[in-house]
Every structure is written in C-alpha cells, then in structure tokens.
Amino acid sequence: MSKPRKAVALISGGLDSLLAAKLMLEQGIHVEGINFYTGFCVEGHTHAIRKKDKAKPKRNNALWSAEQLGIKLHILDIIEEYKDVVINPKHGYGANMNPCLDCKIFMISKAKQWMEENGFDFIITGEVVGQRPMSQRKDLLPVVVRESGIDDLLLRPLCAKNLAPTLPEREGWVDREKLLDFSGRNRKPQMALAKQFGFDDYATPAGGCCFLTDESYSKKLVDLWQARNKKEYELDDIMLLKVGRHIRPAPHYKLIVSREDGENKFLNGYRKQFSTIEIKSHNGPLTLVDGELSDDDFKQAARIAARFSQGRDADSVNVLITPLDGEAYSLDIAPMPASEIKQEWYV
Amino acid sequence: MSEYTLDARNSLCPMPVIKTQNKVNELEAGDILTVTCTDPGALNDIPAWCRINGHEVVETCEHGSEVIIRIRVGDA
Ligand code: SF4
Numbered sequence: 528m529s530k531p532r533k534a535v536a537l538i539s540g541g542l543d544s545l546l547a548a549k550l551m552l553e554q555g556i557h558v559e560g561i562n563f564y565t566g567f568c569v570e571g572h573t574h575a576i577r578k579k580d581k582a583k584p585k586r587n588n589a590l591w592s593a594e595q596l597g598i599k600l601h602i603l604d605i606i607e608e609y610k611d612v613v614i615n616p617k618h619g620y621g622a623n624m625n626p627c628l629d630c631k632i633f634m635i636s637k638a639k640q641w642m643e644e645n646g647f648d649f650i651i652t653g654e655v656v657g658q659r660p661m662s663q664r665k666d667l668l669p670v671v672v673r674e675s676g677i678d679d680l681l682l683r684p685l686c687a688k689n690l691a692p693t694l695p696e697r698e699g700w701v702d703r704e705k706l707l708d709f710s711g712r713n714r715k716p717q718m719a720l721a722k723q724f725g726f727d728d729y730a731t732p733a734g735g736c737c738f739l740t741d742e743s744y745s746k747k748l749v750d751l752w753q754a755r756n757k758k759e760y761e762l763d764d765i766m767l768l769k770v771g772r773h774i775r776p777a778p779h780y781k782l783i784v785s786r787e788d789g790e791n792k793f794l795n796g797y798r799k800q801f802s803t804i805e806i807k808s809h810n811g812p813l814t815l816v817d818g819e820l821s822d823d824d825f826k827q828a829a830r831i832a833a834r835f836s837q838g839r840d841a842d843s844v845n846v847l848i849t850p851l852d853g854e855a856y857s858l859d860i861a862p863m864p865a866s867e868i869k870q871e872w873y874v
Numbered sequence: 875m876s877e878y879t880l881d882a883r884n885s886l887c888p889m890p891v892i893k894t895q896n897k898v899n900e901l902e903a904g905d906i907l908t909v910t911c912t913d914p915g916a917l918n919d920i921p922a923w924c925r926i927n928g929h930e931v932v933e934t935c936e937h938g939s940e941v942i943i944r945i946r947v948g949d950a
Contacts, residue, residue, distance in 0.1 A: 564892060568888075586918055587915075587918070590919060590922040599950075600923070602923075603892075604889070766886065
C-alpha cells in the first residue's frame with residue numbers, strides 16, 4: 528500500500544477549517560494543522576485580560592480544533608513578517624483595516640513554505656466561495672493561487688466541487704466525489720455536517736478572525752499611525768489597542784485608561800514604557816500616557832483620568848504622576864466634568 | 875535526559891505556547907522543560923498543546939501571579 532499523502536491544514540479555530548480537515552482525515556490523508564499568529568488574532572489573550580470573561584474557561588480554539596481532530600498543530604509566529612501585509616497591502620483594505628486578500632496570499636505562501644520544508648504534499652483550507660466579502664469571492668481565488676505560488680496544490684474541501692480539480696484530486700490522492708459543494712453565506716450545511724461528525728461546542732466568532740475587521744480597533748490603529756506620522760507598529764502597540772479607553776485630548780498625547788481590574792493588571796506591565804497617572808485618594812484606574820507632555824498637559828490628563836475614578840464627583844482628587852523620564856510627583860486636581868470631555872477625544 | 879527552563883513571563887497567549895513549542899522542538903525525548911508564565915491562559919493552552927503533540931505535562935502549579943508548567947518531551 529502506498530504511504531498516505533500528507534496535507535497541511537490551515538486551522539483558524541473556526542468551524543470551517545475544522546470540517547475541512549475532518550473531511551481529509553476521513554479520506555485517510557495524514558493531516559497536520561498550522562495556525563498563524565499575527566498579533567491581531569482575536570484568539571486568546573484579550574479574553575484573559577477583561578474580568579467579565581473570566582467565568583468562561585479560556586481555550587485556544589485552534590488547539591481545541593486540533594484536539595477534536597486528533598492532529599498535531601504547529602503555531603507559527605508571523606508577527607514581524609505580517610507587518611508589511613498590514614502596512615502596505617498591495618490589494619488594499621476591506622471595510623476596515625483588514626487587508627484580507629494580501630493576508631490570504633501571505634498565509635498561503637507561508638503554508639507552502641512550511642509544506643515544502645516539512646515534506647507535505649498539499650494544503651487545505653476551510654474557505655467557502657462567496658462566504659465573506661473580498662477575500663472569498665470566486666474571482667479572487669485565482670489571485671490567491673497565482674500570487675502565493677501554490678499553483679494547484681491548494682484544496683478547499685468544503686467547496687471543491689464548485690472549483691476546477693486540483694492536483695490532489697486529479698492524481699487520485701483524494702476522491703473528488705467525496706468533497707463538497709458548499710457556497711455562499713448560508714451556514715446551515717456546515718452546522719449539519721458538524722452535527723454529523725459529532726462536533727458541538729465549536730467556536731462561532733461573530734466578527735472575522737482578527738481585530739483588523741473591527742471598526743473601533745481599526746480607528747485606533749489609524750489614530751496611532753497619524754499621531755506618529757508613520758505607518759509602523761510593534762507588538763506592544765497593537766496589544767494595547769485592544770485594552771482600555773483610548774482618549775486623545777491633543778494631537779501629541781493619548782491616554783489609555785483601564786476599565787477594570789484585569790485591564791489594570793495588564794497595563795501595569797507597561798509602567799516602564801509609559802508615563803502613568805494613578806488615583807491615590809480614591810479607587811480608580813491606572814492610566815498610561817503616550818506622548819511627550821508639558822506640566823499643563825499632565826494636569827489636564829490627570830483631570831481626565833480622575834473623571835474615571837470613584838472620586839469623579841469630589842472637589843479634589845489626589846493623583847500620582849510618574850513621567851517616563853522623570854520623578855514621580857503628587858497633585859491635587861479637580862476631576863474634569865463629563866461635559867468637558869469632548870466626544871471626539873475618544874479614539 | 876536534561877532539565878531546561880523557559881521564561882515566558884509577561885507574554886500573552888498564544889505567545890507562551892509558541893515559545894514552549896519552539897523550545898521543545900530543540901529538545902530530545904525525555905528532556906524536562908519547566909515553563910514560567912504570567913498569563914493564566916497558559917494553564918489551559920500549554921497542556922492542550924502538549925496533549926496534541928505527544929508531550930506529557932508532569933506538573934502544573936501557581937505561585938502568586940506566576941504559572942509554572944513542567945513538561946516531559948515526548949518522542950512524537
Ligand atoms: S480577517 Fe484578518 S486574519 Fe482573516 S483574512 Fe482578513 S486580515 Fe486576514
């Protein structure tokens with residue numbers, strides 16, 4: 528008997544990639560998963576930061592999928608290389624700052640590289656034609672194939688019957704007849720198939736797979752670039768965009784005000800990188816300050832931070848200001864009234 | 875068999891898992907790796923990663939805000 532062919536499955540943690548991999552396993556293909564970590568992924572950490580989510584046990588859905596399937600999962604850190612995709616997407620952005628088409632091309636080319644380095648035969652994804660705007664339009668699939676260089680080694684088991692046969696089908700490594708013809712946005716066929724395979728409790732992310740499809744997140748990213756006058760970021764920057772209230776009272780500085788205990792703890796880890804404002808006389812949030820501030824700026828920033836403390840209605844609140852490169856000092860200030868905090872300051 | 879340690883503190887999931895994976899890939903079957911993390915999510919994710927990839931979690935414990943996970947590298 529010939530040895531089984533090996534497929535590398537792009538595992539996102541969602542239902543579609545789970546089903547696509549399962550279909551291959553059913554055909555006796557050896558499957559291993561890869562999952563990309565871009566820094567923008569919704570998976571994992573942010574859920575751990577905010578306390579309100581703590582009741583639910585945290586799980587990484589890609590790992591969960593792999594465990595359901597009984598396959599290995601390799602998580603690839605692509606944070607550095609992915610920057611170019613976000614900063615200079617050749618095909619532009621979607622509705623928000625999501626460079627979906629460039630992202631797909633990039634991920635397929637990385638998967639191809641992994642496939643070659645590890646002696647695998649082809650790639651599978653859970654994509655369904657027409658399911659999401661932009662990245663899964665039928666006329667764009669050839670663009671992904673062409674620009675990633677994957678040629679006909681990319682198989683999409685959930686909609687393969689609607690597409691031209693790929694090499695794994697033509698060579699008989701997989702039986703095309705057993706592949707599917709899902710199309711469009713209707714999720715019912717996927718749900719029925721999940722039931723048939725006995726998968727329940729699978730993840731159903733409301734948005735896309737990453738924060739770049741989120742409108743408010745995208746605004747914060749654009750704001751960051753505008754303030755710096757440069758399109759660039761580090762991992763810490765994009766993590767911080769997920770946390771706290773972001774308030775920019777003036778073009779040259781921004782406050783990140785924690786909203787609850789979990790965020791306080793998280794922001795605490797950034798004390799060495801930012802100036803901070805702490806409320807001393809009352810319970811209140813930790814505030815990180817990004818930018819170079821004058822004494823007057825710090826005063827205004829402290830008044831805003833105090834607005835979010837339990838001393839918001841007090842005449843005076845005591846705060847500790849610790850400038851990034853200076854001595855900490857204490858200040859008594861009057862919290863800024865809500866009416867003075869301009870709506871447009873909220874990023 | 876050798877003992878190794880990995881400091882994955884102050885990184886958020888899935889980074890502790892990725893760091894563990896990359897370290898384990900350099901080790902031999904039977905080696906012991908002790909990973910220290912501060913993201914409590916690692917308590918779920920690292921054991922899940924080990925189960926999937928054929929490694930054994932020997933022990934997990936929490937020390938204040940730190941999570942410590944000891945792994946025996948499998949031969950898969
Ligand atoms: S939603 Fe995010 S991860 Fe998914 S294809 Fe678009 S840019 Fe890439």
